[in-house]
Amino acid sequence: MRINKTRRFAVLGLLVGMLVPALGVSARANAAEVALAEGQQSAIFAGGCFWCVESDFDKVPGVLKTISGYTGGQKLNPTYEEVSAGYTGHAEAVQVVFDSKKVSYQQLVEFFWRSIDPTTLNSQFCDHGNQYRTAIFYNSPEQKQIAEQSKAALEKNKPFKERIVTEITQAGPFYPAEEYHQDFHVKSSIRYDFYRYRCGRDQRVKELWGKKAG
DSSP, X not given: OOSSHHHHHHHHHHHHHHHHHHHSSOXXXXXXXXXXXXXXXEEEEEESOHHHHHHHHHTSTTEEEEEEEEESSSSSSOOHHHHHTTOSOOEEEEEEEEETTTSOHHHHHHHHHTTSOTTOTTEETTEESGGGOXXXXXXXXXXXXXXXXXXXXXXXXXXXXXXXXXXXXXXXOEEEOOGGGTTHHHHTHHHHHHXXXXXXXHHHHHHXXXXXXX
16 A cells, blocks of 8 residues: 555655544554444455555445454554564455445455456555455355355456456454544545555556446
């Protein structure tokens, strides 16, 4: 999720300078299960920059909540600095809480494919490193089956030649990211729009799928 390392940290530095005085110590939470009401389910997707993944899923009817965070690695309670350095094994990811009566898990998986570049290993658009890999982290055997069947069908019908390298992995602990990352596209829309455009996300998605992400 960087245009380049220097520019990205400059953007985040400006943001932190604005938000941290108001927030005090950044809100951090240990890995925990999201409390779900009847009819609600959760899903976890990694698609590079979690600012962008969160923004895209927020547009889906039936999605109730999105949480940016870290998962898939070894370190307990990782910080953004640790994950972005690429040494924890975690991916930037988004936990999606949805109303299963309004949108199905399969529909979310189909939406996810068409909002990412599933052909690049340990990379998404302008961001490089295993923390930016694409992945579907399934929460149940049913989710695993749906994700694997969807991937297999996509391999047969994809509109591009490259191989799909997105991993499908059992979900482990999910650690919410620092508060200033949550709803970044809303809190700092100008900075977010600048990053997204310069990173080329929508341009590449349109090239692959024939449509804009989200």
